[in-house]
Structure formats: structure tokens, C-alpha cells
Amino acid sequence: MLFLQTFVFAQQAQLTVHVTGARGFAINDARVTINGTRQIYTDSIGQFVLSGIVGATYSLRISKQGYLNENRQIKLESKNQSLTISLATLSHQLDEVLVKENRNLIRKGEEVLNVAVVNSDFIQRNLGGSLMKTLERLPGIKTIGIGSGQSKPLIRGLGFNRVVAVDKGIKHEGQQWGADHGLELDQFAAGEVEILKGATSFMYGSDAIAGVINVKPSRPPLKHTIAGNVDLIGKTNNNLYGTSVNLLGRNDKFFFDTRFTYQDYDDYRVPTDRVYVYDFEVPITNNYLRNTAGKETGIHWSAGVIGEKSNTVFYFSNVHSKSGFFANAHGLEPRKVAAEFHDRSNSDIQLPSQEVNHLKLINRTAYQFEQHKIELELGFQRNFRQEFNQYVNHGYMPANYPSNLQIPKDLEREFDKKVLSANLRNKFILNAHQFTIGTNLEFQDNLINGWTFLVPSFKQYTAGIFIYDQLKLNETLILQGAIRYDYGKMKLAKYTDWFESNDSQKLVRAENLTRNFNSLVWSLGVNYNPSKLFFKANIGKSFRIPIAKELGANGVNYHYFSYEKGDPGLSPEKSYQLDATLGWKERSWSLNISPFYNYFPNYIYLNPTANYDYFYGAGNQVFEYAQSKVIRYGGELEFNYKLTSFLNAEILGEYLYAMQISGVKKGFTLPFSPPPSLLLNLTYSPKDTKLFKDSYFSADYRITGKQHHIVPPEKKTEGYQVINLQIGTSLHFYNQPLRVSLQAQNLTNKKYMNHTSFYRLIALPEAGRDIVLSLKIPFKLVKHNHN
Template sequence: MKFIYLFFIVGCTMMINAQNKISGIVTDSNNNPIPSATVSLPEIHKETSTDKDGKFTLNNIPQGTFKLLVSFMGYETQTQTISLSGNEIQLSIVLNEAITHMDEVIVSNVFKRLQSQNVMKVELESIKSLQQKGTATLIEGLATIPGVSQVSTGTSIGKPVIRGLSGNRVLVYSQGVRMENQQFGEEHGLGLNDSGVESVEVIKGPASLLYGSDALGGVLYFNPEKFANPNDFKADVSQRFFSNTLGSNTSLGLKTSTDKWKFLVRGNYNTHSDYQIPDGDRVTNTRFNEKDLKAGIGYNNASFATVFRYNFNQLDLGIPEDGIAEQSTSKKTNFPSQGVDSHILSLHNNVFFKNSKLDIDLGYIYNDRKEFEDSFTPILHMKLKTFNYTVNYHLPKKGKFETIIGAQGMNQTNTNFGEELLIPDATTNDFGIYATSLYEWGKNVLQAGIRYDNRKVASENHGTIGNEGYFEAIDKSFDSFNASLGYKTNFSENLTMRLNLASGFRAPNLAELTSNGVHEGSNRYEIGNSNLDNEQNFQTDLNLEYKSTHFEWFVNGFYNHIANYIFISPSGTQVDGYDVYNYEQSNAALFGGEVGVHFHPHPIDWLHLTSSFETVTGRKDNGDDLPLIPANRWNNTFKAEFEQGNWLKDGFATLNIVYTLAQNNFSEFETKTNDYTLVNLGLGGEITINKSKFNVNLNANNLLNKTYVSHLSRLKTDGIPNIGRNIMLGINFKI
């Protein structure tokens, strides 16, 4: 609990004396007021909306320099740099009609810039848009983003894959802190619920400069739900039903704010039966139940700003072992099963000086993972406790230069309590320091940075030498220097180019260093290698974007070389009837990209046609294909937007056709996967009846009930297809 006390001590000892206020009016180019426009200071989580006359007020703002953002759907987002020092500022802001979608701030970048100003291309998706696609879980929704896939075990367990890299090579951030939940295991899911999450940002490339080890393949950065506007109270309840799994997802949220205090709380319950394949059978014990609670408290005045958040997530997951066996619609899991409890506590603080600022993020994650074989006594029981911190100091701006220096650290302990050990008791300590600078001139932006990291891993000796389950004590230290260089320019008003060069690294995890036993999920005897070195990569990314009034296109290409890529290889021997596999290293390369178009023709601007194609190839230096490389995918969506009188607003209808090509490039542990086409439908909007408003969406995924097997399905080896037709009905009431 000492870490929790530290959160509040840091949050309550920051003092700056000033009294600041921002007020103004937002209009269009014809001087007409724009009501309900969003006016925000993202750096201190301060936000309000304009009234019917386009006027707004933000009170109790610390002194310092911030970015003020003004946005409204259908208009270009405006950003201004505001300097405050005990004064009141009056603003008159004009919004111009947008050529394309509304520009948004990229929070995962320390400079907190709009996407149009960002050097690195980051995919940003709102959770609302992912839910409108009718997916049952958060990871299923993420897998619809170009360049993102999932390693799945039925509908209950999914692990993100970014451009062919997964596991510990993809870092997940929630509430501003890195997730630690034994993510190295293929049968370990994401461990996050989409309830209470505002949006997700996907960095498709090495992000070690900002996040250290394990960000070698990319980052998923989840932005939590926003607080209510000052002096406002909001409540909502949502319900989603799923026909295939007879599933239900219920969410209730409450939030209120004053000028200084902000509160929110949200609860969610998610329950599903075994999923059904197209022939009508259910895949035994793919059922799962999930409880999720999120809460937040924010406070700011003329002295400081701080936000504390807490997330409790409890998962009860069935582990499919018998394939298609006993048929049941029960939601009570059978053995074997997993029980995972996760607690995430985070504290975000801002200290503003006259010309600079300091950001301090503290996080504590407690992950309690149990695996039950044939009774309620866990055969495997691990408790992982992680404390991490990030400190960023924004130096005073020098002309066109912005510079940030920072430090990150992590202390982690893993302790075993079960009969069996998957990894030994161990302690991990990380420390990293970095600096990054941004220089902007005209239509050009240049960003560069450098970083040094050290990771120390110490584990305990366990068992008897030469026997299964013996873990040799290790005391290892891993060091790495990394750098990045990015350049963005506008060739014309409509054409943008981004070029990024970046290195990244990943220290080997405990399973790779110490394994000595049967891995039940893969049915093989795995032996770790304590002599493994860092994986070190260098990636080149090129992004071209064209945006005009009615037509957009993009091209993303990448080449990623990984030195000392860690993989598992058969030794040709057996232990107790299981084939023995050893962890080894070799150089490897991945390359590919994404291309896409978006067409909304005039005068039928309500019609949107989008199409994207994504491809990735991964090979070791000897020519062998890497495992878990997703098949190429062609995604096409036809979307109509409409309104009907005063009772239906933001209406939409979508037809989505996804063609996944055959995967003929597979590793020695995999087999070829055939191609398949899925058809999905969606319909929804905001309905007003009397004074009551609610959102509704209806989806039919895999409409034609196609029998198919994803290349990244862990049930593929048993010949078990993925989920059949699934109809989802979702309703959200705002109280």
C-alpha cells in the first residue's frame, strides 16, 4: 500500500499560486455562433462546451503555457498556444468547415499534438466506433484496424498483433501506465474491458524511445473516459446482446464535475456462453464472465492539477481443451479454467511553471492469475506486483525548438503460490532516461530523440537439477541505446509525407530465460536459455496521405530488421512423450504495409466508400518464415449517413466485406490457411422519443454464416472453425 500513499503525497504537494480564466466565443466563418463546440486543455484534463450563443468559460486554470483546442464535428480543429500568469484571457475563435474528419490530439506522443501535426502516423479509433462494428470484446474491435490482428483462443482470449509482432513485443498502456499481466503467454488475454475507455491510439512501429523495453513492435495506448464538463452531471446505461454466444454486456456510468472537482464511476458485467460454429455446434468451454469497475477523481485549481484513476477487472475464463464435446449454453465455466484479478491504480500530475512544465505519472498494477485444472485449488497461481513511473520535463521553448527530457522506471515482483510453476519467483527493475526535441518551420516538422535503458532480472532457484520444473537462479542485466528521427512535410495543401527511422529493443522475458517443463497451451516441453541477448530492431516507416473535399488515400510502408529475434525450435528429443523445444535466436526481418482510399462523392456526401489492404511478411535470415504472421487482408465498407426528422440523428447503415487471403507463408509449427470472405452489416443512430434520447445499433457479423479458420487462431490445430453468424443489438440511454 505504500505506493498508493505515494500517489496522494505527490498529488497533494504541488503548489503554484495564480488565478487564471479563459473565456470567449466560437463562431463559423459567417460569424454565426457554434453551440456545443468542445473547448479543452488536454494537458490538465479541462474541458467545456459552448452554449447556444457559442460562448464558453474555463475557470481555475494553473499558470503556464498550454495548448487550447476547439473542435466541432464538420469543422477543422483549431489549436492555440495560451500563456497564463494570474490573468483572464478573452478569445474569439473562428472554425472553418472541415475537408475531412475532425482532427484529434495524439495523447501517446509526449508533445500532445494534433494528428495532422504529428511526425509519426498514429491510428486513432474511438471505442464507440469499434463497438458499432458489433464485436464482442475489445480485442476483436482492435483487430479491425489496418495493421492490427489478434492471436485468439475462441472469443474469450485474444492477444494483439501489430504488423506481425505480438506477445511481449507489443506494449499496452491504460490510464497512462503500462499494463503488466503476465502478457508473455499465448493463452493470456488483453485483460482490459472497453467500458470506460474513450479511444485507442495504435503506434505501428518501435516506440522504445518513449516507452522502453517491450515496445519493439508497437504500442496500444488506451485513453480513459473523459470527465463531465464543469457544473454538469451525466449518467448513462448501455446494454448489448449477442445471439451467437447468448451473451450480454451491461454498463452503467455516473459522472459529475464542479469547477475544481471531477468524479466518475463505471461498472460493467460481461457474460457469454460457448461460441457456436456455422454447423450449429458449440466449442466446449469457450464461455467466459467478466466484471469491471472504473473510477476517477480529478482536482484542479489555480495551484495544481491531478487525476487519480482506479480499475478493477475480474475474469473467469474457460480453457477449451476437448474441442467440440459436451454441448451446453451454460455460462458457468468448466475445468480447466483461468481466474484473473487485476487492479490498476494511476496518478497523473501536472506542474506548470512560467515557461515550462513537469508531468509525473505513477502507476501500480496488481495482477493475480490462477489456473484451475480439475478443482478449485489452483494448480498455477502467480501474483505480479508492478510499480512504474514516468517523469517528463518540458523545457522552455526556444524559438521553434521544443525539448522534453524524461525518466522512466519499473519495479516488478512475481511470486508463485500454486503447485506448479510456469516461471520462477523473480524481480525485475527497469530504468531509462531520454531526451526528444521537435523543430517546426513552415510546413515541416522534424523530431529526434535518444534514450538509454537498463533492465535487471533476478530469479530464485527452484526444484532439482535435471528434473522437470527446475529453475536455475539467474541474475542478468540488459542495456540498450535507442534513437529515433522523424520528418513530416506538406508537399501541398492536400498531400502530406511522413518518414520515420527508429530503433527499439526487447529484453528476453522470464519464460524465454528460465522455462523447464511442459507448456500445456502448446503441448510441448520447453527449455529456456539464460544466455539470450536483447532483441534489437531498426525500422523504417514511410507514410503518404492525400486529403481533398471528397477523396482521400493513404500509403504506409515499413521495413523492420530484428537482430537476435527469439524463437523456439525443436531439439529432436523427447521428455515424457513430449517433443522438446529450445529457445534460440536469429536475425529476422518483417516488411509490408497498408494502403487505403476513402471516397464520399459530391453531391451525395452522405455516402462513404472505404477500402484498405494490408500485408506483412516475416522471415528469418535463413529464409524460414516467422510464426504468427497474419494473412493479407482486403477490407471494404460502404456506409450511408442520414437523419430523419427530429427523431433520428447521426443515423448510419454499413455493409462491410472483408476478404482474407490464404496464408501460404507459415513457420515449421504451422500449416497453410485457406482464404475466406466475411460479410457484416450494421445499422444505428440516435433516436429521440419525447424528451428521451438513446443510441441504438444493430449488427450482423459473418452474415452468411461462413465456416472459416483464422491463421492466428490457437484452435486451428484442432480443426475448430471461428465463430459463426453473430447478431448484436446495442442500446445506450443517456439519463
């Protein structure tokens, strides 16, 4: 047996292939197809390894966007060989292309869904107060802003639990139902962000009705390297200063990646000296919004092993933030405060305030054999959120806070969510088919605390199984089909008031409730992509399990100045959507048009009634959850024109129309429906010099229309125009690069109302002029040796 093993081992051979361009530089991410079935990709230095038997012949096909395909017959003649293959450049391609444009084009060319890809350079160039705010420059993406440091995404006017955020392969789970609850994601730690618009439940399950925001980690470092970078940021509007320090390294197979982020900011400024919280006039001192300061920290660590056929990576992160709510309006509830107390400092955080901590531990493992690639993702999350406020009694609550109550006096609400997640996928090739078969499992346990009640504690179980097929008929035509089945269980816990009502009994605000849900969803699509024209279309069904708030809410929502009641009989929300993308690309210009049509047979919404609650609230208007039929349609426009080799023009447009066609709000739109907008951009990119490289001077002129098509209690908003400037360059001193980015947001200090802002119901304008300076300083302690 030992002899046979030695003999077999002796017959094994390895061929190391280096793929280069015409000028000898390495080509990474080139697709290598072996014997027409197995696929691998070149690494960061343009290299891949072919293992096989001595004397065997293998057929290789190497392809890369912008290069002619290369076909080779390779015979393994010895145990260790090396070979360099040079790819010829397509004649119509420019000599220099931006990597982000290549990545975006490749992803769009392979995907049937409407997809956009941005990298860390885009994030630094358009740095906002949060990752979601940074992505807002993309057409079809908007945010619900909560102050200067918190925001949540809207994709084509849908948000909350209708948008899935994925971080390192695991669905990010926080308190998505709250308009004032932002996403706990560190934008400095994002290596690449992929935005999928449309029906994506077939891959991600419940909640992916509007689309997915997939935040991917940075790629592993090069072999035998210890490096990193330091990011510095400062903003004038709220006196923000912050840093993000990254250190990473790798030997042959093992690597690590660490990052620490810290940001501190003061109250932010608005271009007005007074606001009106409903009918209450609130003077603003020196344009600062009282008590909107905050602090944020992020700790990230990852480590893993990368092999030829398998790899495994562990990710740990802990993101913490503490910020104040606008003192004169706790949410949307008017408040009288001591202005002198708050105006003494713009950097302190007083009541009301919030503190959020999101911890994650994720493992991603992949194993490849023959035509199969097995991927496993396991995750644990804990989202711990606390809202603090002075004790205010409503209804039957005692006038004075009881001294024997175990709940802290200033703890208004607390949510403690723990989540276990598991994803398993098998990707394999069968002739011209690329199949993906997978399953997703998730368990949530959300406990509540505090002296107010809105949402009961709950446990949620979900499980889904899917099969996805991508059929490549030829180099220009791809067909796609998918089907998925999901099962979910929601268990709400009984809640009883801690105080007595007028009949000397403690009122039961929520009963024990168990609901089971199931759904079958599907998707069909086509991608036709010849040399210049490309056309994509996708039709699919998505669904969403009703959340605990929609089923069991029964209390005052101070953030909306309303009394909300859930409906335990709600059915799962369903959505049917048709997406299309039509584009044309020439050497100097490109055009993309992406229309969509969306139909909900049972959209869940919060309906304002004619009733008011005086017993357990404070005379707040009663809102009840209901369901109605809804139609939505619209689209995005992207036009890019290269005026000269240094000057580029861009037009980005978006439009959305939504209407309820049944129910008590028939004829009205949906909440947070963004108005039409158009962004005009002009970018000048001068030629590189010895000192300055990759420089740009860019101006955005955004034109936003009025939004008078509203649903009560929304307010109408007028149109506005805003100018943003971006300037950036890479300085090189003694081979040490320094990336500098400078922005002027709202250059003219324009006073305007953003229709998707959380605070626009109390006529609070958006932030005034903000000058943003960011520096990225990369460094290398141990350089990679190409030999």
C-alpha cells in the same frame, strides 16, 4: 509586507475568452499560443483564461483544424474582463464534419509516427468480444483469439511482449508471454484509444518494438454536471448479455467518474459439427464448443481536482474474469472428456478453466508554469492468474495426488504479479523546439504456484531516461529526434520439483539467475504536411529485454502441447525499423499508403527440435529458445471516397512478409504472420430527421488471402471472405437520446480458419454468425449551466 502583497494582488487581472465558430457554437481544443511560446487549449465549452498584470499587452494566436488562424493583441485593462473571439471557417471545409475524423487528422498532422485514433463511438459501432478484437478492424491490427472473450493484439504480425499496452499512462503488465492470456482491459471504460505503429521504445522503453496501444480515459465532465450513461449489450452466438453503468459529476474543480461492467456468456458456436484435435475426431453437439463459457466484471472509479495550472486524478480499477478452456483440448493438448456431462449445460464453467483478476491504482498529476508542463504518473498493479485442471501425472509425477501437499488439487498453475511504476516528464517550449525530457521506472515481482512448472518466479527492475525534440520549422514541416538509455535487471528464482525422480531426488528445474541489460535507442523523423499532400517518415531502433520464460522455462506448456526450454544466455532483442506514410486529401477523397521495413539482428523465437521429452513431460516435442536474423516488410492502405453527400466507400488493405535469414529455421517466416487482407466498406448515412439522428447503414466485405508461408509446427490456412454489417442511429424521445447499434458478424455463417487464432493449430474454425445489439442510454441528473 502585507501592504505590498495587497498591492501586487490588486495588479493581477484575468481575461476570460470564449472562442466560437461563425454560427456562435463553442470551439473546444483550439490551440492558443501566448507571446509565441506558451500554449494552452480551450476547454469543452470553448473557453480559456488569460492571467496577467493590469496594463500588460499579450499577443494571442488561436488556431484550430478547419478554421483560419486568428491573431490578436490583448491589453489587460481591469481585474476581470471577458471577450468573445469568432474563428472564420476555411472556405473549402464542409459545414459539418465528424469529430472523430477531426481528432484523427489533428493527431496525424502533429505526430511523426504512424498513428490512428478511435473513440468510444467507434468501439460501440464495432463492438467485439474484447477491446483488442474491436480494434481488429483497423489495418495492421490483428488479434490472437482465445475463445469468445479473450484476445491479445498483434501489430503488423508482432505481439506478446513486443506490443506495449498503456492504460491511463501506465504500462499494462499481465502475463503477456502466454498465447492464451488476454489483456484485462474493459472496452466500455475506454474514452479514446491511440495506436502507434513502429519503433516507439524511445518513449516507452522495452517491449515497444511493434508499437503501442494507448488506452486513454474519458475526459472530465463539464462543470456543475451530474450525468452518466447505461450500456446494454446482447449477442446471439454465445447468448451474451451484459451492461456497463457509468455515473460522473463535477462541481467547479472536483470531479468523479464511476463505472460498473458485467458480462455473462455461454459456450460459443462454430459452423461445424466436428473438429479434429490432431488425429482425434471430436463431435460437436449443436455447434457449441464445450466449456468456453465465461463471466466478466469491471469496477472503475476515478476522482480528481482540475485547476488552472495543475490537476491531479486518482484511478482505481478491478477487472475480473472467469472462463473455461475448450474441454476437448486443454490448450492444444488432446483430451478425452465425458461429452454428456459438458453438453448438459452451455453456461456452466467446468475444468479446465482460468480465473484472472487485475487490480490497478494510478495517480496522474500535471503542473504547468511558464513554458513548462510537468507530468507525473504513479501506478500499482496486481495481476493474479490461476489455471485449474484435473490432476494429470506426467513423467515422474506420482500417479495419485499426495494428500499432504499444500497446493490445491485442481490448481495447475498460478501467477501472482505485482508491479510498481513511475513516469516523470517535463514538456517545455524553447523557440521553435518542443522538448520532452522524462524517465520511466518499473519494478515487477512475479510469484508462481501450482502442481506443474513452466516459468520460475522472478523479479525485474527497469529504468530509462529519454529526451525527445520536436522542431516545427514552419506550418507544414516538423522534424523529430529522440534518444533514450535503458537499464534492466532480471532475477530468476530457483525451482525444485515437489516430487522425486527415479534416483529418489527432487530435480532442480531452474537455477538462481541474475542478468543485467542495457540499451541505447534512438529515433529520427519528419512530417511534411502542406494543404493536401502529407508525408511522414521515421527511422528508429527499439529493444526488448528477454522475459523470464525465454531465459528460464523448463516444462510442459499444455497450451501448446510442447515441452519448452529457455536459454539463460539470450541477449536483448534489437530491432531497426523504417516507417513512412504518404497521403493525399481532397474534398471528396483521401488516400494513405504506409510502407515499413524492419530488421532484427537477434530475434528471439521458440524453435521446435527433433527431441522428445519422456521423463518430465508426456512425450512432448522439445522446443528451445534461440535467436536469428529476421527481415520484415509490408504496409497498409487506406482509401476513402465520398460518392455522394450520403454515401461513402472505403478500402483498407494490409500486407506483411517476414523471413528468418539465419539460424536453423533460415528461410521460414515467423509465427502468427497474418496473410494479406483487403476490407471493402460501403456506408450510407441518411439525413437527420426529428426522430433519427447520426444514422448509418454499413457493410464490410473482408477478403483474406491464404497463408502458406509458415514455420513449423504451424499449419497452412486457406483464404476466405467474410461479410459484416453495421446499422446504427440515435433516437430522440422528449430530449432523451438513445444510441442503438446493430451488427451482424460473419453474416453468412462462413466456416474459415484465422491464421492468427490460438486454436487454428487444431483446425478449430472461427465463431459462426453473431448478431450483436448494443444500446447506449445517456442521462443527466444536473445539467450544465452555460451562464
